[in-house]
Amino acid sequence: MAADDARGGSAVDGSAVDGTDATVDGPPAEGALFDPEVARNPQPAYKAMRDVAPVLQVADSGPLGGVIVGKHDDVVAGLRTPDVFSSGFEAVRIGQVRPLIPLQIDPPDHHAYRKLLDPLFSPRRVAALEPRVRELARTLVDAVVDDGACNFNAAFADPYPSTVFLELLGLPVSRAREFVGFKDGIIRPPATTAEQREAMVNETGRQIYAVLEEVVDARAREPRDDFISGFLTSEIDGRRLSREDVIDICYLFFLAGLDTVAASLDCMLAFLARNPGHRRQIVDDPGLIPNAVEEMLRWETPVPGVVRRATRDTVVSGCPVRAGKQVVMLLASANTDEAFWERAHEVDFTREVVKHLAFGGGVHRCLGSHLARLELRVALEEWHARIPDYALAPGTVLEYSPGLRQIEHLPLVWSPGTEGEMSETETTTETTTETTTGAGTA
Numbered sequence: 001m002a003a004d005d006a007r008g009g010s011a012v013d014g015s016a017v018d019g020t021d022a023t024v025d026g027p028p029a030e031g032a033l034f035d036p037e038v039a040r041n042p043q044p045a046y047k048a049m050r051d052v053a054p055v056l057q058v059a060d061s062g063p064l065g066g067v068i069v070g071k072h073d074d075v076v077a078g079l080r081t082p083d084v085f086s087s088g089f090e091a092v093r094i095g096q097v098r099p100l101i102p103l104q105i106d107p108p109d110h111h112a113y114r115k116l117l118d119p120l121f122s123p124r125r126v127a128a129l130e131p132r133v134r135e136l137a138r139t140l141v142d143a144v145v146d147d148g149a150c151n152f153n154a155a156f157a158d159p160y161p162s163t164v165f166l167e168l169l170g171l172p173v174s175r176a177r178e179f180v181g182f183k184d185g186i187i188r189p190p191a192t193t194a195e196q197r198e199a200m201v202n203e204t205g206r207q208i209y210a211v212l213e214e215v216v217d218a219r220a221r222e223p224r225d226d227f228i229s230g231f232l233t234s235e236i237d238g239r240r241l242s243r244e245d246v247i248d249i250c251y252l253f254f255l256a257g258l259d260t261v262a263a264s265l266d267c268m269l270a271f272l273a274r275n276p277g278h279r280r281q282i283v284d285d286p287g288l289i290p291n292a293v294e295e296m297l298r299w300e301t302p303v304p305g306v307v308r309r310a311t312r313d314t315v316v317s318g319c320p321v322r323a324g325k326q327v328v329m330l331l332a333s334a335n336t337d338e339a340f341w342e343r344a345h346e347v348d349f350t351r352e353v354v355k356h357l358a359f360g361g362g363v364h365r366c367l368g369s370h371l372a373r374l375e376l377r378v379a380l381e382e383w384h385a386r387i388p389d390y391a392l393a394p395g396t397v398l399e400y401s402p403g404l405r406q407i408e409h410l411p412l413v414w415s416p417g418t419e420g421e422m423s424e425t426e427t428t429t430e431t432t433t434e435t436t437t438g439a440g441t442a
């Protein structure tokens with residue numbers, strides 16, 4: 001099938017398909033999507049992909065192997081048909097030996113787990129955490145404000161959500177650094193080959209299980225006021241969660257709670273450092289921050305894609321997808337698809353409706369979205385109240401990690417003692433500058 005034929009077809013219809021595999025064999029998308037320049041500046045690459053092949057087939061091996069779906073309506077339809085696009089154990093391997101709960105449980109069983117977990121992360125429960133979250137943000141800003149420089153990732157983005165989350169779950173905060181190392185070992189292992197990657201991920205998985213087993217057993221002996229102790233006495237349909245269930249929930253929480261908010265903060269501070277006009281808007285009117293968070297989640301999409309397996313032969317935008325194929329729903333592409341969004345490539349903090357897919361969609365939509373939003377809003381409020389005027393350190397070329405878009409080295413500089421002021425002449429010092437429209441992005 002020619003690329004043109006693939007365009008403008010129907011969204012997922014779930015029907016069986018006969019005949020030859022007609023998905024577009026495009027450019028080496030996996031390599032291209034992992035290219036450092038694309039990771040730095042992904043929106044134009046996603047647009048090019050949608051224009052040429054909204055459904056793209058790449059080699060089966062590798063993290064993005066299989067089929068990549070890039071159009072907004074196809075992604076939404078795919079996420080809403082879990083019977084066709086399963087999120088089961090085989091969808092993604094991240095060192096786990098059993099399905100992660102609830103991410104790798106398909107409906108109908110999935111529902112019971114969400115019924116148990118949703119109340120823990122309800123807007124009301126999360127709002128109660130705000131004083132502690134704000135205190136943490138202030139402490140971290142206090143530690144650097146007089147220095148005039150920091151690596152934002154190490155000084156703020158990593159320790160802030162880790163501390164919030166470890167306290168909540170009941171894992172020892174004193175071991176935060178070690179745990180952050182574990183989640184990095186799963187999400188971004190320093191491997192050069194697929195075999196090496198698998199070995200490293202499995203070894204790190206074993207270490208995470210060992211920590212979780214130790215803590216879960218300790219809480220079973222001596223309960224505390226934390227989530228793990230709560231899980232141990234929780235029931236689903238009259239059945240107590242088993243020790244393994246609790247560990248499988250915690251394994252997923254460990255990765256979801258430690259990495260995503262940190263990666264989002266990196267993306268947001270990098271965006272604001274490179275776009276002083278946008279930064280000025282939120283400094284002048286902090287009331288805009290909640291909307292700015294949503295718009296930056298849309299634009300940056302820190303979790304660019306989610307992975308599914310086709311349970312049967314099906315069709316996406318007119319392109320057959322074979323049963324058993326890995327399917328990457330490219331949230332980041334959907335979030336800038338001009339067929340859905342007005343002014344898709346413009347970052348507008350006053351945009352009225354930002355129904356983005358950064359937290360996914362369908363039954364597996366992010367459980368922690370309210371907590372994430374609270375942490376992001378409070379971080380931006382506290383940081384900009386004290387350090388309103390900052391830039392990337394001269395000569396910085398940002399490197400976004402492939403997969404989740406973290407920036408391990410994010411050096412920011414500012415003039416100490418100018419708290420609450422914005423300088424008249426604002427310059428960004430990076431070698432690649434970003435305008436606020438995708439078309440002009442360097």
Ligand code: HEM
Nearest residue numbers: 102103256257260261264306358359360364366367368372
């Ligand atoms: C800005 C930060 C965050 C982003 C961008 C994000 C993104 C996502 C996305 C895209 C999914 C869907 C995965 C899929 O469909 O395969 C998801 C699911 C999930 N997230 Fe988040 N997440 C964030 C923060 C958090 C936090 C703080 C928690 C802590 C509890 C969390 C817990 C989860 C869980 C448990 C799921 C699985 C839900 C299910 O399968 O029913 N997330 N997240």
